[in-house]
Amino acid sequence: MKQLLALKVNDHPGVLHRITGLFLRRGFNIATITVGACEEPGVSRMTILLEVADERVMDQVRKQLAKQVDVLEVEDLTDRDAVTRELCLVRVEAPLKMRSDLHSLIQPFRAQLIDVGFETVVVEVTGSPAKIDALLDLLRPFGVLEIVRTGLAALPRERQTGNGGTARREARSVEV
Amino acid sequence: MSFEVTEGARAEALSPDAAAPVGTEAPAGEDSERGAEPRPEPPPVYRGADLLVEVLKEEGAEMLFGIPGGATINFYDALYNSGIPHVLARHEQGAIHAADGYARISGKVPVVTGTSGPGSTNLMTGIANAWFDSVPMVIFAGQVSTSVMGTDAFQESPIFSMTMGITKHNYQLMRGEDLPRVVKESFYLARTGRKGPVLIELPKDMTSNEIPYRKPVEMRLRAYNPTPKIDRALVEKVKRDLARAKRPVIVAGAGVVHAGASELLRAFAERARVPVVHTLLGLGTLPSDHPLSLGMGGMHGTVWANMALHECDFLLNIGSRFDDRLTGALEHFAPRARIAHVDIDEAELGKVLDEDYPIHGDARDALAILLDGAVDPSPSEEWLAYLESLRREYPLWYRTDRPYLQPQRVVQIASDLASDDVIVVTDVGQHQMWVAQFFRFRRPGRFVTSGGLGAMGFGLPAAIGAQIADRDALVLAFVGDGGFQMTVEELILLREYDLPVKILLFNNNSLGMVRQWQELFYEERYSATLFNIQPDFMRLADAYGIVGRRVETEEEARAVLEEAFRTRAPYLIEFVIDPMANVLPMVPPGNGVHEMQGVKPE
Ligand SMILES: Cc1ncc(C[n+]2csc(CCOP(=O)(O)OP(=O)(O)O)c2C)c(N)n1
Numbered sequence: 031m032k033q034l035l036a037l038k039v040n041d042h043p044g045v046l047h048r049i050t051g052l053f054l055r056r057g058f059n060i061a062t063i064t065v066g067a068c069e070e071p072g073v074s075r076m077t078i079l080l081e082v083a084d085e086r087v088m089d090q091v092r093k094q095l096a097k098q099v100d101v102l103e104v105e106d107l108t109d110r111d112a113v114t115r116e117l118c119l120v121r122v123e124a125p126l127k128m129r130s131d132l133h134s135l136i137q138p139f140r141a142q143l144i145d146v147g148f149e150t151v152v153v154e155v156t157g158s159p160a161k162i163d164a165l166l167d168l169l170r171p172f173g174v175l176e177i178v179r180t181g182l183a184a185l186p187r188e189r190q191t192g193n194g195g196t197a198r199r200e201a202r203s204v205e206v
Numbered sequence: 207m208s209f210e211v212t213e214g215a216r217a218e219a220l221s222p223d224a225a226a227p228v229g230t231e232a233p234a235g236e237d238s239e240r241g242a243e244p245r246p247e248p249p250p251v252y253r254g255a256d257l258l259v260e261v262l263k264e265e266g267a268e269m270l271f272g273i274p275g276g277a278t279i280n281f282y283d284a285l286y287n288s289g290i291p292h293v294l295a296r297h298e299q300g301a302i303h304a305a306d307g308y309a310r311i312s313g314k315v316p317v318v319t320g321t322s323g324p325g326s327t328n329l330m331t332g333i334a335n336a337w338f339d340s341v342p343m344v345i346f347a348g349q350v351s352t353s354v355m356g357t358d359a360f361q362e363s364p365i366f367s368m369t370m371g372i373t374k375h376n377y378q379l380m381r382g383e384d385l386p387r388v389v390k391e392s393f394y395l396a397r398t399g400r401k402g403p404v405l406i407e408l409p410k411d412m413t414s415n416e417i418p419y420r421k422p423v424e425m426r427l428r429a430y431n432p433t434p435k436i437d438r439a440l441v442e443k444v445k446r447d448l449a450r451a452k453r454p455v456i457v458a459g460a461g462v463v464h465a466g467a468s469e470l471l472r473a474f475a476e477r478a479r480v481p482v483v484h485t486l487l488g489l490g491t492l493p494s495d496h497p498l499s500l501g502m503g504g505m506h507g508t509v510w511a512n513m514a515l516h517e518c519d520f521l522l523n524i525g526s527r528f529d530d531r532l533t534g535a536l537e538h539f540a541p542r543a544r545i546a547h548v549d550i551d552e553a554e555l556g557k558v559l560d561e562d563y564p565i566h567g568d569a570r571d572a573l574a575i576l577l578d579g580a581v582d583p584s585p586s587e588e589w590l591a592y593l594e595s596l597r598r599e600y601p602l603w604y605r606t607d608r609p610y611l612q613p614q615r616v617v618q619i620a621s622d623l624a625s626d627d628v629i630v631v632t633d634v635g636q637h638q639m640w641v642a643q644f645f646r647f648r649r650p651g652r653f654v655t656s657g658g659l660g661a662m663g664f665g666l667p668a669a670i671g672a673q674i675a676d677r678d679a680l681v682l683a684f685v686g687d688g689g690f691q692m693t694v695e696e697l698i699l700l701r702e703y704d705l706p707v708k709i710l711l712f713n714n715n716s717l718g719m720v721r722q723w724q725e726l727f728y729e730e731r732y733s734a735t736l737f738n739i740q741p742d743f744m745r746l747a748d749a750y751g752i753v754g755r756r757v758e759t760e761e762e763a764r765a766v767l768e769e770a771f772r773t774r775a776p777y778l779i780e781f782v783i784d785p786m787a788n789v790l791p792m793v794p795p796g797n798g799v800h801e802m803q804g805v806k807p808e
Contacts, residue, residue: 043378044366051370086556093553099375099395102429
């Protein structure tokens with residue numbers, strides 16, 4: 031089963047290694063992992079999509095992570111209402127005469143062309159992994175040359191973050 | 207100034223009596239009221255190595271173990287006048303196992319050093335050993351200078367990543383100004399919560415460069431909470447349910463020793479009338495001859511301990527991590543029991559078994575709650591009588607039909623002759639199990655053995671550390687001829703530091719434990735386990751200037767041990783034992799603990 035974890039970790043050298051090393055030793059499969067700065071200086075946020083056997087294993091994962099001195103917070107977003115996003119860049123073969131077809135294809139995905147050449151273009155798309163997969167399927171007939179995906183970034187929705195008042199808790203963000 | 211520290215950390219870091227290094231004070235310059243230019247004074251500057259030694263003194267570091275080298279030479283230079291004693295081992299593995307033994311007996315946090323490259327890689331086994339058995343220590347692994355790190359420079363090794371999986375935490379010290387904080391955090395981490403080794407990778411320039419030092423030092427351990435608040439209600443529920451159980455049992459592990467909770471354990475077991483199974487590292491938490499002590503459980507456990515594990519209806523595990531050597535095949539482990547588990551490390555809860563009462567907390571806290579108020583004895587007299595009948599029917603035994611000295615008998619004689627304050631150290635192998643089975647442990651925390659890692663070579667150096675920690679105690683080091691030869695070079699320390707350790711060398715001319723498995727499970731195909739040729743151990747003793755005695759009979763054993771125990775000098779006593787002696791009974795690998803073999807003489 032897939033599990034989605036959000037971590038806050040110290041921004042120290044070796045922390046990513048520490049976390050992935052832990053998964054490696056225990057044979058947990060990482061589907062995606064993203065790391066970057068967050069709202070606090072000196073702290074990074076990691077979003078990890080994991081493939082684990084069952085809830086018991088997941089419980090172990092959570093505890094083992096929490097035990098790391100450099101891990102400040104572990105949040106399990108799997109069954110929570112969270113916004114998740116992945117960024118994908120894809121280089122597609124697109125001779126000039128195909129450009130308008132391409133354009134109309136990617137538009138409903140709110141994808142954009144961020145680099146244009148004579149023979150190829152680079153498309154940028156953000157969204158759920160399923161949406162990205164769907165777009166990639168549509169692009170394949172054109173000739174997909176290169177793909178890069180960032181893996182998931184995730185945040186819980188406001189009403190569940192627990193730091194809003196009652197009124198704010200009613201507010202719901204809308205997935206776009 | 208703001209400090210991001212946990213409560214405990216704050217107390218440690220800021221305690222007023224944590225003396226500052228010579229003449230440091232917070233910088234002046236707070237009086238900007240009158241518009242005067244606040245001009246902070248530059249903090250005082252120290253050579254990194256001197257600062258390191260000062261911080262070690264602040265932390266109360268009392269004992270160092272190691273071997274110097276190019277990467278740590280500045281540190282050693284600063285130690286020269288420090289007054290902190292340093293034990294110079296002959297191999298880094300010896301140094302760190304000695305520190306391990308020292309830590310277990312003294313309850314303090316020793317410091318271990320190895321130089322970059324080989325010095326540090328030689329520490330690996332000892333680091334892993336301390337990690338598995340939750341032994342506190344701080345390790346300084348020298349490293350090449352930051353300017354050449356990563357270039358495969360002379361004597362460089364990636365010790366930081368190499369030790370990540372076998373330390374409680376580790377640091378790569380890359381900026382001098384982090385040094386005081388990192389060292390303080392290391393000691394704090396090593397000695398709190400679930401204890402363990404903490405390693406600092408120390409590039410050479412960190413000890414040669416000038417470092418500014420400002421007090422106080424901020425610790426950044428905001429998510430680390432070594433003193434979890436125990437779930438009182440859950441412990442009280444355990445107490446109620448345990449009192450109603452018909453066949454209750456307590457499993458006492460190393461956590462009881464670490465928490466200093468043996469007295470509480472004993473009081474609770476007595477008042478609740480519950481028998482206690484010990485893990486290898488939990489031996490001694492109840493005296494071996496206590497009527498409620500069932501001895502050791504598991505692969506080489508007693509029949510009655512293992513039947514207690516198998517037939518119990520309520521199992522309270524305090525401070526053991528359900529190691530597979532204890533549980534045997536999990537599907538047969540305590541199959542009818544409700545299971546309560548107290549552990550200071552939350553990650554141990556639910557790791558092996560799905561406990562009914564997972565209790566995150568210190569053994570001492572749990573036992574204090576269990577003892578609070580009236581303790582109803584469980585209705586277990588019948589249960590105790592049953593276990594007692596097993597004890598009578600299946601006592602531990604050894605062969606009497608062979609013309610050789612039986613090792614178990616030697617353990618018994620040593621146990622009988624030893625004083626109550628004896629410290630028992632073992633290496634790894636058959637002799638370790640014979641000691642676990644036949645030695646009468648009288649006091650908690652006096653049994654030093656490599657439990658989790660099972661590292662041969664541990665015994666002699668660990669005994670050295672133990673004797674340094676308690677100079678007056680009788681220290682017995684039981685070693686096999688195999689493991690002894692792995693760290694035999696440390697013998698010289700017995701003379702150098704005047705340590706009257708008695709080494710009881712069990713010579714069976716083989717790697718006995720592996721040979722036993724080959725005999726029982728591999729059709730006696732003794733592949734690479736028999737020694738064709740051995741050193742002359744008596745001349746070895748001679749070479750190292752200690753007393754050597756060779757023993758072949760029970761009478762000699764008694765006489766020589768009596769002599770050795772009376773004499774304040776190190777002894778190497780070689781017992782030429784039955785080369786075919788086995789550790790029995792035994793739970794064959796893959797079986798449940800109730801499926802033992804060798805429970806009775808054939
Ligand atoms: C460093 C290391 N290497 C190998 C082993 C595997 N091993 C476990 S017990 C044993 C035999 C030990 O022989 P010896 O030291 O002579 O003790 P005995 O079993 O004969 O009492 C071996 C090789 C180990 N535990 N540690």
